[in-house]
Amino acid sequence: xxxxxxxxxxxxxxxxxxxxxxxxxxxxxxxxxxxxxxxxxxxxxxxxxxxxxxxxxxxxxxxxxxxxxxxxxxxxxxxxxxxxxxxxxxxxxxxxxxxxxxxxxxxxxxxxxxxxxxxxxxxxxxxxxxxxxxxxxxxxxxxxxxxxxxxxxxxxxxxxxxxxxxxxxxxxxxxxxxxxxxxxxxxxxxxxxxxxxxxxxxxxxxxxxxxxxxxxxxxxxxxxxxxxxxxxxxxxxxxxxxxxxxxxxxx
Amino acid sequence: xxxxxxxxxxxxxxxxxxxxxxxxxxxxxxxxxxxxxxxxxxxxxxxxxxxxxxxxxxxxxxxxxxxxxxxxxxxxxxxxxxxxxxxxxxxxxxxxxxxxxxxxxxxxxxxxxxxxxxxxxxxxxxxxxxxxxxxxxxxxxxxxxxxxxxxxxxxxxxxxxxxxxxxxxxxxxxxxxxxxxxxxxxxxxxxxxxxxxxxxxxxxxxxxxxxxxxxxxxxxxxxxxxxxxxxxxxxxxxxxxxxxxxxxxxxxxxxxxxxxxxxxxxxxxxxxxxxxxxxxxxxxxxxxxxxxxxxxxxxxxxxxxxxx
Numbered sequence: 001x002x003x004x005x006x007x008x009x010x011x012x013x014x015x016x017x018x019x020x021x022x023x024x025x026x027x028x029x030x031x032x033x034x035x036x037x038x039x040x041x042x043x044x045x046x047x048x049x050x051x052x053x054x055x056x057x058x059x060x061x062x063x064x065x066x067x068x069x070x071x072x073x074x075x076x077x078x079x080x081x082x083x084x085x086x087x088x089x090x091x092x093x094x095x096x097x098x099x100x101x102x103x104x105x106x107x108x109x110x111x112x113x114x115x116x117x118x119x120x121x122x123x124x125x126x127x128x129x130x131x132x133x134x135x136x137x138x139x140x141x142x143x144x145x146x147x148x149x150x151x152x153x154x155x156x157x158x159x160x161x162x163x164x165x166x167x168x169x170x171x172x173x174x175x176x177x178x179x180x181x182x183x184x185x186x187x188x189x190x191x192x193x194x195x196x197x198x199x200x201x202x203x204x205x206x207x208x209x210x211x212x213x214x215x216x217x218x219x220x221x222x223x224x225x226x227x228x229x230x231x232x233x234x235x236x237x238x239x240x241x242x243x244x245x246x247x248x249x250x251x
Numbered sequence: 252x253x254x255x256x257x258x259x260x261x262x263x264x265x266x267x268x269x270x271x272x273x274x275x276x277x278x279x280x281x282x283x284x285x286x287x288x289x290x291x292x293x294x295x296x297x298x299x300x301x302x303x304x305x306x307x308x309x310x311x312x313x314x315x316x317x318x319x320x321x322x323x324x325x326x327x328x329x330x331x332x333x334x335x336x337x338x339x340x341x342x343x344x345x346x347x348x349x350x351x352x353x354x355x356x357x358x359x360x361x362x363x364x365x366x367x368x369x370x371x372x373x374x375x376x377x378x379x380x381x382x383x384x385x386x387x388x389x390x391x392x393x394x395x396x397x398x399x400x401x402x403x404x405x406x407x408x409x410x411x412x413x414x415x416x417x418x419x420x421x422x423x424x425x426x427x428x429x430x431x432x433x434x435x436x437x438x439x440x441x442x443x444x445x446x447x448x449x450x451x452x453x454x455x456x457x458x459x460x461x462x463x464x465x466x467x468x469x470x471x472x473x474x475x476x477x478x479x480x481x482x483x484x485x486x487x488x489x490x491x492x493x494x495x496x497x498x499x500x501x502x503x504x505x506x507x508x509x510x511x512x513x514x515x516x517x518x519x520x521x522x523x524x525x526x527x528x529x530x531x532x533x534x535x536x537x538x539x540x541x542x543x544x545x546x547x548x549x550x551x552x553x554x555x556x557x558x559x
Contacts, residue, residue, distance in 0.1 A: 001356055004323040008356055015353030023341045085337035089398070091303050092333060093354040094326035248304045 009099040016095070016103025017110070024073045024080075025111045034072055034115040038065040039122075041177070052183070058123040059209035060182035063202050065119045066140065067147050067173060070112030074151035075165035077104050078243075082160040082250045091251060097244045101152055105236075108148040109141075116140055128213050135221060136212035142228050143205035149235035150201075156242045158249040176202045186218045201231040254279045254406055254437045255300060260309035262295055269295040270306070271461040279405075282428070282438040284452035284469075286445070288554055292461040293441045294334050297410050300439070301331050314406060327355065330399035334410035334441070338394050340384035344375055347383060347394060348401055355402035362401060369397040373423060389420030396424060400431075407431065410441045425451065449546040459554045472549040480518040481542040484525055485510040487535045494532075498524040510538070 002008060024030065042061040046054070081087035090100060120136070130136055154169045177183070179193060180202035189197060197203045204224040211217040217224070255277035262270040270292045277283040287293045298304045300311055302322035311318045316325035338347045345366065352362025370376040373393040383391060392412065399407060409428075413421040428451065432438055442448050448455050449469050456466040465472060495511055496504045500520040505512045515521040518541060529536050 003327040003356060004321075011356065012354050015350055018353075019339065019342070019350055022346070023339060084340070085333075085335045086339055088303060088333045088335060089331075089337070089395075090354075092301050092326065092331040093351070094323045094356075095354055096323060251298065251303055 003094040004096070009096055010102075012093075012095045013099040013103040013106065016090075016100055017106040020073075020077065020104055020107035021110065024077060025107060030073060030111075031115075034065075034069040034111065035118060037068055038119065041183075052185075054126055055128060055214050056185065056210070057183065058119075058126065058128055059206055059213055062116055062119050062123070062140075062209045063143075063180065063182050063206035064177055066112050066116045066143055066205065067176060067202055069115040070108050070144050070147035071151035071154065071169055071173060072108070072111070074104055074108040074148060075154035075169045076162040078155050078158075078250060079160050079162040079165060082158075083162070088251050091247065097247050098240050100247075101240055101243050104155075105145070105148045105152055105239075108151050109144040112144040112147060113140060116144070123213065130212055131215050132212045135208060139205055139208035139212065139225070139228070142225070142232060143201065143208075146201050146205075146228055146232040146235060149232060149239050152239040152243070153235055156239065156246055158246040160250065176200050179203070180206055181218065182206055201228055204228045204231075252279050253277065255283075255311075255313050255439060257296075257300065257311040258309055260296070260299060260306050260311055262299060262304070262306040269461050270299065272309070273458070273461075273463045274309075275456055275463060275466060277437065277439060279437055280432070280435060281453040282432050282440060282451050284448035284455035285439065285441040285458065286443075286448055286455055286550060287458035289443075291458045291554075293458055294410055295461075296458065297334075297408055297439070297441050301329070301333075301408050302326055303333075327402075328404060329406040329408060330402065330404035332392075332395050332399045332407070332409040332412050334414075338383045338391055338398060341382065343380050343382055344370065344386075344394050344397075345379040347398055351398045351401045357402050365401050365403070366397070369400055372427065373397055387417075389416045392416055393420060393423065396427065404436065406437045406439065408439045408441075411443065412440070413442070413444065413447065445546040445550055455546070457550060457553050465553050469546050469549075472553070473543070473546060480515050480521075481548070482513045482515060482518065482521055482525075483507075483510050483538070483540045483542055484513065485537045486529065487537055490528075490532065490534060494528070498528060500524060512542075 038061055041064055042057060046057055078087060081090065154165050154172065157164065159165070179196045180200040181189070181197055182202065186194060186197055186203070204219065204227050207217050207219055208221065208224045211221055253276040255275070258274050260270055260273045261268065273296060285293055285296065299306045300313060300318065302318045302325060305319065313325040314328040318325050342350070348366040349362060352359065367376065370379050373396065375390060375393060375397070383394060386394065396412065413424055425447065428438055440448070440452065452469060454466060454468050455472065457464050492504050492506060495501060495513065498521065500515045500517045501513050502516065503514040513521060522539070525536065525539065
């Protein structure tokens with residue numbers, strides 16, 4: 001057995017995923033937060049005076065749900081573990097920093113996908129139908145990876161105070177909602193708003209989900225997919241690199 | 252074979268040099284005690300040797316692997332009980348052990364067998380399915396030891412493993428360490444407890460201000476300070492400390508309970524002075540003992556010399 005080999009490290013990353021799900025995600029409070037926050041946001045926009053159709057708003061709800069759930073816990077895991085003394089135990093095991101980060105990412109991906117599926121079913125229950133199922137599945141998986149990497153990027157500052165990354169997380173997530181065509185159509189954004197929206201991965205995911213439900217889209221589907229893929233690659237590489245540098249400072 | 256080999260290891264945190272040019276070698280099969288006052292650099296050195304933090308200069312190899320370039324291979328062969336470590340309190344003892352099994356690549360069946368055996372030995376088997384948050388400090392520490400031993404390491408690092416524990420847990424852990432060493436496991440033990448180090452360790456290293464100031468067997472370290480003798484005496488009535496300090500050959504006096512402890516370079520001269528003193532002051536000597544230097548004395552002497 002080569003402990004440094006990729007298969008072994010993947011196996012160990014999956015052990016970290018299982019641990020995270022047991023400890024952090026499979027809690028009633030976390031599940032309730034994951035489900036209710038996007039719903040309340042959705043209702044706030046749906047019941048407003050904007051009179052936007054459900055077929056437009058529901059893809060936004062799916063987008064926000066995935067963003068909020070995939071980044072709900074992961075920014076604070078290292079801080080919690082550093083504070084409780086479990087991080088040093090993890091780091092002293094034959095597990096690379098990349099495997100630890102990957103394990104945390106997979107847990108948030110699974111949590112994000114699980115809760116997002118519920119919102120997709122809400123859409124179906126409200127009368128929408130899925131026109132492009134494969135695009136829907138592929139985009140949810142890709143966006144879950146992307147948002148999970150963002151969540152881990154927010155965990156980079158080496159602090160043992162969980163409120164710090166959580167506050168940073170909120171400061172970054174909320175502006176995403178307003179610049180990504182979630183509850184305001186991209187067509188209605190001013191040119192500077194549209195320029196900003198191209199910098200948000202949520203824009204491309206929401207566009208893909210809207211296409212999956214209604215067949216309508218702002219950017220070409222392949223462009224959405226490629227840009228979302230590039231964001232995922234960039235954030236994942238960045239988070240792995242930065243965590244490798246900051247991990248010793250947490251101990 | 253040296254199972255740990257550190258050469259000229261240096262580590263700084265900003266302007267503070269926590270570990271200065273430390274070189275040490277630990278042989279296979281020995282229990283090596285690593286002693287030092289608070290802030291001396293013990294934990295930093297242990298973290299460097301276990302690959303948890305990097306270092307600025309020098310080299311370190313553990314189990315034949317360079318800890319900088321082949322940390323994962325080295326970590327696979329040793330177990331660690333870190334100073335500030337904890338088990339996952341939201342998980343049960345059993346789940347914690349299974350997690351360790353997966354992190355060390357131990358097959359599930361083997362991990363279950365080892366977990367059952369370790370929990371039984373450490374008196375935790377009956378509570379294996381209870382969440383760790385309900386455990387006492389001693390039980391948690393025993394579990395942490397079990398977690399470090401699950402993969403049957405050849406080398407075990409322990410950083411203050413019995414600090415703040417009750418007598419039962421301390422004795423259980425120390426007995427287990429002795430048995431493991433008897434079966435061939437090398438142990439690197441960081442401790443404040445001189446008595447523990449004296450009874451367990453084949454050799455001890457003393458660190459002060461980040462520098463290693465002595466490495467030897469406990470008895471040899473005691474012999475090194477044998478030039479100073481301690482005498483413990485008690486009288487049947489109060490005597491003044493100044494009067495005792497003024498006796499010929501006495502270098503230091505301290506009251507401990509109802510006794511006086513004196514140090515002297517010439518033991519015989521001081522005993523004669525004490526007898527003369529008691530006759531002149533019409534007081535009887537109740538007890539008079541000569542004390543062999545302890546590891547505490549050696550430690551205090553060496554660390555004081557290093558600081559001065």
